[in-house]
Amino acid sequence: MRKTILIATGLSALAWAQEPEKITMPFSNPAAPHKVNVDVFSGSVTVKGYEGKDVLVEYSGGGFPGPRRRAQEPAPTGMHRIGGNRAFDVSESSNTVTVKAGGPWGSDVTIQTPVDTSVTVTTLNGRQISIDNISGEIEANNTNGAVNITNASGAVVAHSMNGRVVASLNRVPPDKMMSFSTMNGTVDVTLPADAKATFKMRADNGDIFSDFDVKLEAQSAPQVVEEKDRKGNTRRRVRTDGTQTGSINGGGPEMQFTTFNGRIVIHKK
Amino acid sequence: MTCEETKRLFADYWSQSLSAEDEIALEEHLGGCDACRTESDRLGALWNDLTRLPVEEPGPSLRTRFYDLLRGAGSHPAPARKPQMIWRIAAGVALLIGGGLAGYSLRPQDPELGQLRKEVSSMRQLVALSLLQQQSASERLRGVSWAYRAEPTDSEVLGKLLEAVNGDPNVNVRLAAVDALHAFGSSTAARSKVLSSLEMQDAPLVQVAIIDLLVDLKERDAQPELRRLAGNVSADAGVRQRAQWALERLE
Numbered sequence: 001m002r003k004t005i006l007i008a009t010g011l012s013a014l015a016w017a018q019e020p021e022k023i024t025m026p027f028s029n030p031a032a033p034h035k036v037n038v039d040v041f042s043g044s045v046t047v048k049g050y051e052g053k054d055v056l057v058e059y060s061g062g063g064f065p066g067p068r069r070r071a072q073e074p075a076p077t078g079m080h081r082i083g084g085n086r087a088f089d090v091s092e093s094s095n096t097v098t099v100k101a102g103g104p105w106g107s108d109v110t111i112q113t114p115v116d117t118s119v120t121v122t123t124l125n126g127r128q129i130s131i132d133n134i135s136g137e138i139e140a141n142n143t144n145g146a147v148n149i150t151n152a153s154g155a156v157v158a159h160s161m162n163g164r165v166v167a168s169l170n171r172v173p174p175d176k177m178m179s180f181s182t183m184n185g186t187v188d189v190t191l192p193a194d195a196k197a198t199f200k201m202r203a204d205n206g207d208i209f210s211d212f213d214v215k216l217e218a219q220s221a222p223q224v225v226e227e228k229d230r231k232g233n234t235r236r237r238v239r240t241d242g243t244q245t246g247s248i249n250g251g252g253p254e255m256q257f258t259t260f261n262g263r264i265v266i267h268k269k
Numbered sequence: 270m271t272c273e274e275t276k277r278l279f280a281d282y283w284s285q286s287l288s289a290e291d292e293i294a295l296e297e298h299l300g301g302c303d304a305c306r307t308e309s310d311r312l313g314a315l316w317n318d319l320t321r322l323p324v325e326e327p328g329p330s331l332r333t334r335f336y337d338l339l340r341g342a343g344s345h346p347a348p349a350r351k352p353q354m355i356w357r358i359a360a361g362v363a364l365l366i367g368g369g370l371a372g373y374s375l376r377p378q379d380p381e382l383g384q385l386r387k388e389v390s391s392m393r394q395l396v397a398l399s400l401l402q403q404q405s406a407s408e409r410l411r412g413v414s415w416a417y418r419a420e421p422t423d424s425e426v427l428g429k430l431l432e433a434v435n436g437d438p439n440v441n442v443r444l445a446a447v448d449a450l451h452a453f454g455s456s457t458a459a460r461s462k463v464l465s466s467l468e469m470q471d472a473p474l475v476q477v478a479i480i481d482l483l484v485d486l487k488e489r490d491a492q493p494e495l496r497r498l499a500g501n502v503s504a505d506a507g508v509r510q511r512a513q514w515a516l517e518r519l520e
Binding site for chain 2: 118137139141155157158159161176177178179180181182183184204205243254256258260261
């Protein structure tokens with residue numbers, strides 16, 4: 001009997017620890033351009049576009065009760081939060097919702113936001129950043145985990161130091177510049193078949209693949225160039241800049257792909 | 270020799286009317302400056318194309334048409350035609366002189382054209398500078414791409430690019446800014462600032478890009494810092510390897 005109670009207590013404690021904190025935060029002016037800024041020390045971040053007006057934030061302390069116990073309290077009537085608890089914090093100011101989670105034991109943050117929100121996610125030691133169905137601008141920075149972007153239709157600027165950077169775009173805006181980079185991972189980007197873009201690609205220690213018909217610029221390959229001056233003397237020049245330039249569907253806004261140790265794959269959707 | 274001086278000598282260089290010492294100085298500059306070399310190559314190609322243009326030979330049909338015209342003119346009452354013909358010739362001559370004058374006044378040394386170029390350049394500078402201040406990383410990337418279109422001697426754009434390399438919160442913007450600096454590296458001040466920004470950089474990808482830039486600019490003063498990086502066990506392995514590679518290049 002005592003054993004059963006113990007187990008039950010343990011289970012309820014576990015359930016208690018994993019039950020996520022939920023916060024709904026409205027934008028002060030949902031009709032004007034709005035933004036979500038997420039800054040997480042460690043853990044994973046998921047952002048999803050949805051058909052709603054408010055930002056819904058779910059936070060779980062990742063199994064350690066410490067950060068969760070100190071989760072945000074509702075503000076007393078007529079007051080707003082001006083500081084204090086740094087473990088988990090959601091605030092809104094000039095149409096920007098800021099989500100901060102600083103728990104060192106890893107925290108999982110899931111956010112739902114209107115599709116047309118601009119989203120910036122930064123994690124220092126994040127497991128993974130996932131962003132889905134966003135038509136605003138996306139900026140994602142991870143250190144050790146992957147960046148996974150799906151169904152994007154705005155400009156994307158994504159970086160991971162050690163992880164993969166994967167992005168799938170439904171639409172390439174005609175006038176926005178994009179950039180995807182990682183030091184040690186693979187850059188894997190999927191674009192619509194009719195996307196117009198100019199690629200600047202650089203993979204120092206890897207290969208670059210694509211099923212697009214990429215028109216490469218002739219002199220952009222890394223090479224030792226032999227050129228003749230007008231007197232006919234040959235001189236050699238080593239191009240240290242290994243950036244390759246190419247265009248698809250006649251060219252368009254610039255997209256930069258950079259990896260040092262990984263490879264670059266550009267898929268046609 | 271600065272980029273400006275070099276550009277002034279391009280025409281003489283390609284028409285082979287440059288003094289021997291100017292030519293040596295110019296070629297020396299071209300060896301070290303990518304932007305000027307690209308422009309020189311482009312102008313050189315244009316120059317060669319111009320000399321290759323074929324001389325137009327009158328075809329047989331032109332000959333027939335000419336005689337037809339002559340015959341036709343003869344068959345009409347002359348007084349009615351003459352003034353028209355004269356006016357046409359006069360207009361032709363006027364056009365020729367006008368065209369010549371226009372061409373003369375539009376030659377590169379013209380102060381008005383210089384003024385216009387300056388205005389365009391400062392407009393580009395303005396666009397670059399204002400975009401580099403934007404909140405959106407994509408817009409700042411656009412700012413960096415506008416910086417490419419500014420004059421390579423523009424110290425304000427150079428300053429903003431260095432600021433972006435050192436302080437932009439986004440790694441990708443920093444990376445693009447380092448790439449853009451390749452065009453600005455002709456001044457010693459720029460090179461030493463690039464070198465000091467290597468010490469401040471924490472993103473390995475940007476460190477690698479700066480190392481490449483220093484090699485490209487042949488910055489020998491970078492050797493101590495590169496040696497420190499190559500031997501720093503806490504630095505990224507890729508960065509250490511690149512620093513070692515750069516040291517061999519700069520020796």
